Amino acid sequence: MSDFDDFIGTIDDNVQIVEELSEEEAPVVKNKNKKAKKAVKKNTNGDMDNSFSFSIEGGGAMKGGNMDWDFTTTREILKAQTLVPRTNIDDIIAKKLKEERNLKKGKKRKAVEETEEADVDKENAGDLISDNDEDVAADGFGGGVIEDDDDESEGESDSDKSSSESEDEEDNVQQHDMDSDEDEEEKNEFEIERKKAYFAPETDQPAMTYESFAAMNLSRPIQKGLAQVGFVAPTAIQCKTIPVALLGKDICGGAVTGSGKTAAFVVPILERLLYRPRQNASTRVLILCPTRELAVQVHSVAVKLASFTDIQFCLCVGGLSVKSQEMELKQKPDVVVATPGRLIDHVRNSPSFNLESCEILVMDEADRMLEDGFADELGEIVKSCPKSRQTMLFSATMTDNVDQLIRMSLQRPVRLMIDPSNQAASKLIQEFVRIRAHKEGDRPAVLLALCKKTFKRKCIVFFRSKAAAHQMKIVFGLCGLSSAELHGNLSQEQRLEALEKFRDGEVDYLLATDLASRGLDIKGIEVVINFNMPQQFSQYLHRVGRTARAGRNGRSVTLIGEADRKLLKMAVKSSTKTQVKHRVVPAELIVKYKTKLEAITEQVKDVMKQEKEDKAIRQAEMELKKSENMLNHANEIYSRPARTWFQNDKDKKKSKDVGKTAYKAMFKR
Numbered sequence: 218m219s220d221f222d223d224f225i226g227t228i229d230d231n232v233q234i235v236e237e238l239s240e241e242e243a244p245v246v247k248n249k250n251k252k253a254k255k256a257v258k259k260n261t262n263g264d265m266d267n268s269f270s271f272s273i274e275g276g277g278a279m280k281g282g283n284m285d286w287d288f289t290t291t292r293e294i295l296k297a298q299t300l301v302p303r304t305n306i307d308d309i310i311a312k313k314l315k316e317e318r319n320l321k322k323g324k325k326r327k328a329v330e331e332t333e334e335a336d337v338d339k340e341n342a343g344d345l346i347s348d349n350d351e352d353v354a355a356d357g358f359g360g361g362v363i364e365d366d367d368d369e370s371e372g373e374s375d376s377d378k379s380s381s382e383s384e385d386e387e388d389n390v391q392q393h394d395m396d397s398d399e400d401e402e403e404k405n406e407f408e409i410e411r412k413k414a415y416f417a418p419e420t421d422q423p424a425m426t427y428e429s430f431a432a433m434n435l436s437r438p439i440q441k442g443l444a445q446v447g448f449v450a451p452t453a454i455q456c457k458t459i460p461v462a463l464l465g466k467d468i469c470g471g472a473v474t475g476s477g478k479t480a481a482f483v484v485p486i487l488e489r490l491l492y493r494p495r496q497n498a499s500t501r502v503l504i505l506c507p508t509r510e511l512a513v514q515v516h517s518v519a520v521k522l523a524s525f526t527d528i529q530f531c532l533c534v535g536g537l538s539v540k541s542q543e544m545e546l547k548q549k550p551d552v553v554v555a556t557p558g559r560l561i562d563h564v565r566n567s568p569s570f571n572l573e574s575c576e577i578l579v580m581d582e583a584d585r586m587l588e589d590g591f592a593d594e595l596g597e598i599v600k601s602c603p604k605s606r607q608t609m610l611f612s613a614t615m616t617d618n619v620d621q622l623i624r625m626s627l628q629r630p631v632r633l634m635i636d637p638s639n640q641a642a643s644k645l646i647q648e649f650v651r652i653r654a655h656k657e658g659d660r661p662a663v664l665l666a667l668c669k670k671t672f673k674r675k676c677i678v679f680f681r682s683k684a685a686a687h688q689m690k691i692v693f694g695l696c697g698l699s700s701a702e703l704h705g706n707l708s709q710e711q712r713l714e715a716l717e718k719f720r721d722g723e724v725d726y727l728l729a730t731d732l733a734s735r736g737l738d739i740k741g742i743e744v745v746i747n748f749n750m751p752q753q754f755s756q757y758l759h760r761v762g763r764t765a766r767a768g769r770n771g772r773s774v775t776l777i778g779e780a781d782r783k784l785l786k787m788a789v790k791s792s793t794k795t796q797v798k799h800r801v802v803p804a805e806l807i808v809k810y811k812t813k814l815e816a817i818t819e820q821v822k823d824v825m826k827q828e829k830e831d832k833a834i835r836q837a838e839m840e841l842k843k844s845e846n847m848l849n850h851a852n853e854i855y856s857r858p859a860r861t862w863f864q865n866d867k868d869k870k871k872s873k874d875v876g877k878t879a880y881k882a883m884f885k886r
């Protein structure tokens with residue numbers, strides 16, 4: 218056990234969970250917790266869990282489907298390509314911790330230990346637990362929704378109000394929402410008419426429910442692939458989508474996070490490809506994803522589902538070798554799974570690759586891709602595909618904004634929406650921790666308190682910036698919490714390694730930016746913590762959608778500031794009463810972790826300094842290796858045709874700025 222484990226006393230996870238729920242709920246959750254733990258245990262053994270059955274209302278987990286998607290192959294390739302080993306932040310943190318331990322062993326050690334012991338004794342005596350009991354049981358929506366006229370004194374918690382007062386608050390919130398409902402009801406007639414004209418009438422579509430994939434008349438190799446990954450019965454979106462997609466129609470599909478949208482488009486693609494003419498190989502399907510990780514995952518799902526077919530796939534994402542992708546594309550794989558930037562690079566620069574034979578174009582997380590920042594890239598891709606193709610768009614927050622959809626030149630698309638849009642998964646408990654305006658600086662301490670005391674594993678924490686995620690990675694390391702970071706400042710290999718470590722339980726926390734918010738399907742994530750509320754409600758839904766997937770239970774905890782009221786209202790409005798809770802972190806716990814954070818400030822700075830120096834050395838080594846390569850292979854390098862770029866750095870920045878402005882404008886609206 219490390220010094221840091223000694224430093225902070227812990228209370229039992231279950232104790233805390235029972236405390237924060239109302240009496241009727243507590244026992245149920247306790248059992249569900251056990252169930253979830255069992256399920257996770259089974260997962261780690263690699264067994265299929267067939268004990269749950271899927272209901273459209275989300276009344277249980279989907280049958281089967283416990284397969285972990287594979288990043289290993291891609292990562293191994295990347296590892297081999299790395300010229301110089303990367304800076305390892307964990308090593309630097311470990312070194313720092315060792316230094317600190319040695320320091321402690323010196324003159325200060327005794328004094329520090331005495332203080333810590335006193336601290337732990339106090340907690341064990343039940344002070345904190347009984348505080349929590351009162352505080353956390355309060356189940357209201359104080360998190361910034363209702364303005365308090367009374368100024369609460371330091372340390373006085375929301376729970377000091379009686380629970381009936383809390384309920385009043387809840388009623389107020391809902392009353393508020395009903396008012397705005399009336400406004401919303403005044404819908405724009407013109408838009409409704411436009412949508413009517415744009416989408417194919419819903420009554421034309423086959424409205425079937427299927428109890429099993431076998432009942433869908435799919436070919437045997439596809440059924441075998443589904444059985445292999447443990448998919449027994451189709452989910453609601455799969456029931457709706459597969460028959461329509463098989464008819465070759467354009468689709469705009471929406472269903473909550475974790476409801477099986479990937480297989481909803483992969484299965485009909487595979488089924489159609491089984492009947493392709495074999496004499497001339499050509500790339501017939503293009504699947505676009507907004508992030509590399511999601512593309513790796515979708516590729517892995519598709520390859521697994523196609524195990525009993527001869528369908529060929531190629532993964533084209535940034536961060537992986539352009540050359541080996543070029544070689545694969547030359548073979549004309551049937552399906553290309555890509556991120557937009559790298560795909561355009563290949564369309565422009567890879568001889569013999571084009572999208573002229575593309576028959577099906579799919580966009581996963583389509584609403585994200587239709588945002589302004591991607592507009593130029595998408596325009597270029599759509600232009601390269603034949604007009605006669607089938608186009609399918611999917612997202613948990615799928616837009617039906619005709620202006621945006623027109624960019625994709627869809628042909629009378631069919632709208633297939635399963636749940637009311639902008640809703641979280643039905644088995645997600647959404648908790649909110651109120652951060653008052655003058656307490657914004659408490660966020661790190663609140664996060665530490667949550668992670669040290671309550672959420673000790675399988676927890677993903679979202680930050681607004683890469684720098685914040687990285688800094689917290691150092692703080693977590695120095696506080697004895699095992700974590701991996703995932704954001705755009707890492708190499709592709711580091712990104713995939715982080716995902717694998719988290720997936721395999723080697724680390725308990727994944728500290729991520731919105732890079733990880735969409736589509737990623739990691740089994741057994743128990744909790745999602747939002748260090749900040751994201752700026753768009755849809756983004757919030759995607760983040761919290763990393764848990765409570767496939768009908769399983771999950772919990773999200775969002776630190777909500779005064780500026781986030783509107784989004785909190787939206788969360789409350791789109792959920793049932795039992796889904797939304799108010800969590801209070803006891804004031805003394807916050808003080809404790811603030812003190813801890815202050816104590817390690819210098820260590821954090823030292824680690825960052827050390828990291829910077831280490832990076833500079835490695836960068837120099839890298840440059841040296843590159844120069845050596847240039848000298849040794851000059852002829853070959855200069856004989857290659859010059860690559861052309863769809864966007865130079867200036868254009869890229871412009872696109873990004875357009876995206877940012879649109880994003881801000883949307884938030885304002």
Ligand SMILES: Nc1ncnc2c1ncn2[C@@H]1O[C@H](COP(=O)(O)OP(=O)(O)OP(=O)(O)O)[C@@H](O)[C@H]1O
Pocket residue numbers: 279280281282283284447448449450451452455472473474475476477478479480612613735736737738762766767
């Ligand atoms: N028919 C099925 N039976 C059992 N499990 C399924 C089935 N279809 C999908 N799953 C499982 O459900 C989980 C969620 O699927 P998927 O990742 O496709 O969700 P999604 O709707 O695309 O989510 P997101 O909106 O977050 O991208 C996956 O773990 C997948 O293996």
